Structure formats: C-alpha cells, structure tokens
Amino acid sequence: LAKTTQPISMDSYEGQEVNITCSHNNIATNDYITWYQQFPSQGPRFIIQGYKTKVTNEVASLFIPADRKSSTLSLPRVSLSDTAVYYCLVGRPHTGNQFYFGTGTSLTVIP
C-alpha cells in the first residue's frame, strides 16, 4: 500500500499561492498521483492527476519530482471558496489501494 503523508492543516491568506506537499515514499512504478478537494458534507471532487513531471489545468498545478516520492499541489491565488480538505491519492489500477484517501489536508483561507 502506497501510503501517503500530508500536513493535517494549513492556513493561507486570500490571493496567495498555496502549496500542499504529499509524501509517498513507497510509490510503485504503475501508481498515479491524484488530488481531490472536499467541502463539508459533500463528496470529494477531482482536482488534478499526474504520473511524473508537471501537470497544469485551469484550477491547479501538480509538481512531481523525478523520484516520484512526493508531489506538490499548487493552488494559485486562493480565495475563501478554496477552504476545504485536500486529499492526495496514490495507487495503481485494479487494486483497492488506488482509492486510499488518507486524512487529507484541511486548508483554511483567511480574508
């Protein structure tokens, strides 16, 4: 099981860039790295996914170093509505471990 480790919580001011790092020392060759966002009492929502190097979409960037033992989710210019829990998932196809959400990082954006 490619267990992940994330900070339990983070605070940031509005308008700043937020970087949340996830450690996954036991990541395997076939494992993908996926990040989800969850608001209270709602289901998680997909943010971004990557395998190596850097991935960018309209809401975030994901940086993955060459050894893939960690990854960093970068949220540019956060707003109050970005206050949520962010989960890093690492896993491979056809096994239950691809859906290991862990405890996530609770991000609070301060006005």
Add this chain to the structure above:
Amino acid sequence: DSGVTQTPKHLITATGQRVTLRCSPRSGDLSVYWYQQSLDQGLQFLIQYYNGEERAKGNILERFSAQQFPDLHSELNLSSLELGDSALYFCASSTSGQGAGETQYFGPGTRLLVL
C-alpha cells in the same frame, strides 16, 4: 452536480437493523465505488464494481455487501448495524474503472445515523 445520485439522503435506524443505500452512476459510467466517511477515520474505500462485477475491495466489513445491477445502479447493504457504522456513505462512478488514471465523480452521500 456530478450526475451521481444517492438515496436516501438521510437515514436513522437502530442497532441490529439492516439498511440499503442506493446509487445511480452518471449516464454512461460503468464503474461504481462505495466509500465510508466517519469523523474519526476519514474517507475509507469499501468496494468497487465494474459492469456488474466486483473489481476491487477495500476495508469492507463482512456485515456489509454490495452489488451492481444490469442497469448499472448499485446498492450497498449494511446489516447488524452498530453505533460505529454511523457515517456518511458516498458512492462514486467513473467511465470504465480500468485504470488509476480515471476521475471518480462523487454523489452527495447518504448520512446514516445508528441509534
């Protein structure tokens, strides 16, 4: 709105009882996933079905069972309920469930309270 529907929204029952949670995936999605989220344990993967067949299993108790029907909706059955089963139960769906690179779309959840 993710397109995944779950019923009921809320469920209150007593210990020892049995309940059934229902999930309808997004149109066209073949794979369904079930998760349990309680305050002290975070989001726990229970089980995945793909086109009617069990595909992956997580931390699902023997008292719990699930199935996916020919119309692709899924049901999660929880029996001999205990106080500790009180939680939010989420269903998610994805296009094929064939690879780790697939996005899961989550439903709004069913909140179960066992008294």
